[in-house]
Amino acid sequence: MTRLTDLLSTLFERRYFSEPTKGRRPIEAMCHDLLTSRGDVSGMQLARMILDRFEALEDAGRLAFFQFLTRDMDVDPAAVAQAATEYGADRNKATYSALLRIAEAPRQELARRLNQVPGATARLVAMRTDLLRFAKDDPALLRTDQDFQHLFSSWFNRGFLVLRRINWDTPASVLERIIAYEAVHAIDSWDDLRRRLQPEDRRCYAFFHPAMPDDPLIFVEVALAKGIPGSIQAVLAEERAPVRATDADTAVFYSISNCQSGLAGISFGNSLIKQVVADLSRDLPHLKTFVTLSPIPGLGRWMDGQDDERITALRYAARQGDTKKLTAEADPLRAIAAHYLLEAKRDNGLPADPVARFHLNNGALVHEIHAMADTSANGLNASCGAMVNYLYDSNRIEENHEDFASTRKVVASKPVQALARTARTTGMTAAKAGDKTRTPSNA
Amino acid sequence: MTRLTDLLSTLFERRYFSEPTKGRRPIEAMCHDLLTSRGDVSGMQLARMILDRFEALEDAGRLAFFQFLTRDMDVDPAAVAQAATEYGADRNKATYSALLRIAEAPRQELARRLNQVPGATARLVAMRTDLLRFAKDDPALLRTDQDFQHLFSSWFNRGFLVLRRINWDTPASVLERIIAYEAVHAIDSWDDLRRRLQPEDRRCYAFFHPAMPDDPLIFVEVALAKGIPGSIQAVLAEERAPVRATDADTAVFYSISNCQSGLAGISFGNSLIKQVVADLSRDLPHLKTFVTLSPIPGLGRWMDGQDDERITALRYAARQGDTKKLTAEADPLRAIAAHYLLEAKRDNGLPADPVARFHLNNGALVHEIHAMADTSANGLNASCGAMVNYLYDSNRIEENHEDFASTRKVVASKPVQALARTARTTGMTAAKAGDKTRTPSNA
Amino acid sequence: MTRLTDLLSTLFERRYFSEPTKGRRPIEAMCHDLLTSRGDVSGMQLARMILDRFEALEDAGRLAFFQFLTRDMDVDPAAVAQAATEYGADRNKATYSALLRIAEAPRQELARRLNQVPGATARLVAMRTDLLRFAKDDPALLRTDQDFQHLFSSWFNRGFLVLRRINWDTPASVLERIIAYEAVHAIDSWDDLRRRLQPEDRRCYAFFHPAMPDDPLIFVEVALAKGIPGSIQAVLAEERAPVRATDADTAVFYSISNCQSGLAGISFGNSLIKQVVADLSRDLPHLKTFVTLSPIPGLGRWMDGQDDERITALRYAARQGDTKKLTAEADPLRAIAAHYLLEAKRDNGLPADPVARFHLNNGALVHEIHAMADTSANGLNASCGAMVNYLYDSNRIEENHEDFASTRKVVASKPVQALARTARTTGMTAAKAGDKTRTPSNA
């Protein structure tokens, strides 16, 4: 902070707290002051003080602050109805302007004013992480969260995001966040990170927002390969020999991680994949196939709900780490996984598997299923070691997406369809699929 | 555009227009499509097509498009009133979410979706320039403008802006915009520009938005000086000897230009000046005085409305370029200008002069007035050559601003107050100041 | 300069000049001090003072300084002979080290020590510009110049140069140098510069040295085109419609300018062209032809030395600006130019034309000749308006270069060879070509 800023700040604080009656002014009062300050001379100081004060609060204080936002910074429904009626009666600038102002909860304008402070955007995102935590126990707070989500959708609009390649020349301060945020296949060490970034057959891309230049929003890790791999351990093996980038025909998206819990509900993944496909196509024209190597996180839980003994035996083998059995039973397991991906649905008719929902909604299709593909403890536990390739085929992406969006049809390759049929014909999966495969939408 | 993007684009357009009934789909229908598209697979293509289509339209087409936004993408007042009532009856996430959605005109969401396209932000700002032009004849369009202004306030929040120094190492593509946008003292040539950027006693700073990295939003030109200068021609003289930056005690803000007519009503000037004062204070600790050298754009017109023959004679001399007379009558002219700045008001009680309103609202005070300070044709015509220094005194800025905001009191130095009294005591200005000095607020 | 540096500097200067006998120590003594200073504590201060002192000198002082370098900082031939003999008698580290030290003139080490100062490289380059100027009248100084040239060859080694694209986003401080340095087709104004940089069918590249980051060493201007152009005025026309970069099949190098007279004799042009060809080939794979559009600067003077009346008439027409005549006589003029380029030689057997020598030595060939190709006053005067395309054909470049280097054979396309024959068969050029076409090598 500069000397003048210091000076201004000191003068301001002295002034602000000089009247004895003000004492240590409560944060709620400061918020009202910020909303009514006419110029922005003092606004930025005030905003900074509110953010500092909030971050110094314990949980109880933070909860109280969110409750204040929800209760005292809400819209006034009667006033909104009145303004709407007046606008309906005479649609002009003044009546519309009044409606716009009255129909927006004051907490939105408060957030915009807090955001004036340099660095505030990241602090407001962190504030929403807190809010979502408290809202689990106090659902009324979800009303305030609606406003956060509305604002963040506008601020983190695709047009404002910047795609940056992450590699071994990236600043360590960003790389340590990549290590921390990796949510699919944990990065053990800086050496592990280097193996994912430095070889010429590896790529990593992230979206950043200009107001949070060191903190990625989402990132994807890509392996360039000859052919489609069927094992994540093979992709990540320490001793593997890299492929020459110009020799590769396939780009494998093997990990996508959202970084900011405070941006839950703001979707970046589809844009990221599309942009990376476009960039890789331009840089490496030999690439023909764009495919994921994805976990099937809901498979294990779903299998636990089936009462077929072969399924139960597979789950048991996986829990025991009995890879011999899993190898021997690779085809039945693949059939079960195919059935799960194609037939298991939530109440709303969408696929039960969350990763499947994401890629299918993006326009990808279920291309192939592999057993013994993730033999880590986590992989065996979550899906008996099975993984799936979703294929991004630019000729079909648009059609797939529209079919999925309108009819919820899960598009799959012929081999995967055949696998799914096998599961049914061998009786491994319940005849009365209707009941058993449904899971509640909010699962 | 990459090959894959090309391909996607081609496929999309083929698909989009393949059904004969679609023909050349009207822009209005495309807007509805964009709002109802569920994924963003095709969204970005569609958004790009809408922007391209709009920009290819003639005025009539653009006007029709804005009328469509105003009429067909408006809120539904009855639905808003209904949603407000329902929310009032039961405040929960669902009712609030519904109210949020219904109370926002669909044109806002449309603008956000258009903004996904790379480079769209600048195109939407340009779109608003058009909108404001049409709104002069069709005030109903001002309702749509309210939405643009609301969105832009959020997007161009202070926290997202970047301050950058403009100097002779700045890319030519940015500098040519500085030349084009300078609105106060025109820049004649690249040589003139260099004289304002390269000497060590000159500074220039601009705010940029990350989504418009080559296009400044506002910029300020600063001269470092020993003492406060009283003539813009002296400041800009070709042959002057530069002051060493470390010897200067005064920073003179001699020109502030807003660059984007499409951002009218979004205020950046106050933040810019404050930030530049802070940065200069840090870099050059010898600087003690921060002051403007500002035009008095409303003075001439105001003088024309007075029926004092000495005033009329001064106006006549200025129009004739009779600098001898203006030099001889320097003090009376300064007194008149002081009186104008301190006493001439709009109906709402704010100062008649727009530049005065800006700086006084920022917390500056009227420090000194100079005759023969701008002897350009424009300066003589607008203000008989008079200019004014507004002083940014960090000890008083906050207090000045609050006084002005609450009581509309114009703070001035003692010498300027004395000057203004002279004007009254010598009878040059009307006794019944009440009538004569008022100008309509919308002047 | 920082405070500590200031302090060090002050202490040093005080100390350095404190002894009354030192008085204002002569620059020659300071040079000896610099060479004998054991550490570099004071070395950098001393080096800076020497450079400052030199630059404050008038011509007489500078000449004296160069004479001092030449006379007093020369090698000692007897000592060199002695050291060589000792090394011949016993080749070991000590004798070799002694020879290395003794055989190098002290002025080389002086220059290296001067170069420690930040920014010194450019100042030493400027110093050599002076030296070369004085050496015209005092050829003894050329011995000192040999040392400068030897050092600069090492410092400006190709491996240290950086190729940068110059475009409309380049800092103005660099662009103004491009304007100043353009030596072939003068750049009239910033608008003219923009027309050469901004359209998508224009490129400009320069070599920079890291120690002179704002000052180009050499640059080349390129036009992308469909087919090979035959008129520089057409290439530079204000109103022309740009070609889409991806549609172009030909890259035309229409201007190459060396920027630093102090780097005379250090050749960058060949590397620059090769590198730009490589970069353009990578970025725009449709480009098939790389060709220059070059002046024939020696043609006019050579024509003046011929006693053929048709040639005399063409020269007269060109001097009168009689473009009608020049158009009518296009083919004879082209034939004469072809003959000149292929047959007119210096005493050492190299082509008389300096631009021809440059491109032929690079491995290019004479591809086509155009009349009425440069109708500027300068073009008409220097070459009756004729210009030439040299072709860089990557299949033949190596062979051409070796042929030219070993046999001095001028490689030309069949049409140009035919043109040259025409000149001979129509008797326009002297039979006794041997005499008439020779010009002294030092012309």
Next chain:
Amino acid sequence: MTRLTDLLSTLFERRYFSEPTKGRRPIEAMCHDLLTSRGDVSGMQLARMILDRFEALEDAGRLAFFQFLTRDMDVDPAAVAQAATEYGADRNKATYSALLRIAEAPRQELARRLNQVPGATARLVAMRTDLLRFAKDDPALLRTDQDFQHLFSSWFNRGFLVLRRINWDTPASVLERIIAYEAVHAIDSWDDLRRRLQPEDRRCYAFFHPAMPDDPLIFVEVALAKGIPGSIQAVLAEERAPVRATDADTAVFYSISNCQSGLAGISFGNSLIKQVVADLSRDLPHLKTFVTLSPIPGLGRWMDGQDDERITALRYAARQGDTKKLTAEADPLRAIAAHYLLEAKRDNGLPADPVARFHLNNGALVHEIHAMADTSANGLNASCGAMVNYLYDSNRIEENHEDFASTRKVVASKPVQALARTARTTGMTAAKAGDKTRTPSNA
């Protein structure tokens, strides 16, 4: 590599090897070709091939190559003597030019031509590392090394180096080199590195050469502190509380590491320290004291050569890790270390301790000595845990340096002088210091 470069390369190699007699042309022949190639069309290809070939050689081949350089690319002493005599007889450009050329070994020009290849500078530096290794057994190679050293002194001139701050935002590819190159206090892990870079009281600076932008030449690690620390473990403690940078009054240089063994003999350390002192003084004006915390690497070995039983007992305690004893005997140990630093000399009269030689030659003085200051195994072994602060006092630096350079006087603070006296008066160190404290200069 671009397509055109590929093509050129292929054509060149085909051509180069097409004649059956050429076969696989030996590297020595290629070097001769490179020296005689007239243009640089093929020069860069040839240079690249030579570097590639060298790097593919085993040790025997590399040794043979260096012997070839030493023997066959040497100067011709008789020719040098002849050229020197001719120059002595008639000093003109031609005779001087001939002498310059003949007196320089062809291997220097060879190295310059190899350096044309992008990235070659680092490869030549690595080549010298090899050369120095072989020269241990074959001292004749040191003649060739003289030429490398001469060239590198010119290429790595202070004026070409760039100082860059190393921090947690530095690319990982540079940071991993910092970890690898740290030669004084090993960096255990990325976490250890972060503790040295990220806290606000830590700084790290490195010199880079523009042709090796990712590879530091030398770096220094700095701790900001209140007062002068006396223990490296305290400085590097994991759990310490950082000092606010603006509160610090002392900058402690606690580690300086040269990175490139191939640049042995080219000194950067003095310039680096001076530059960092200057930069820190500017950025943090509160800093008053600039001091090292340095090892005393020669102390242990020197103590082993003394026949005083107290000294022997201290060595024994240190070897046993008996910190209790070392703590109890802190003062005698400090006295011994002071005596060693001030009195132990090499044959040439310079201090026996290499770190002392470096800092004293830079103009620093011996400020304080600490026992139990480096309790690592290495510290106890090398110096019984003692360390020393060398003080860089800008008021005395120049004088100290000159005194040291001319008289070899070791400047020390009064307390250190007193300590050294104690060692003598208590009889711990030999009376006949002359003999005992001398060590061979090449130790």
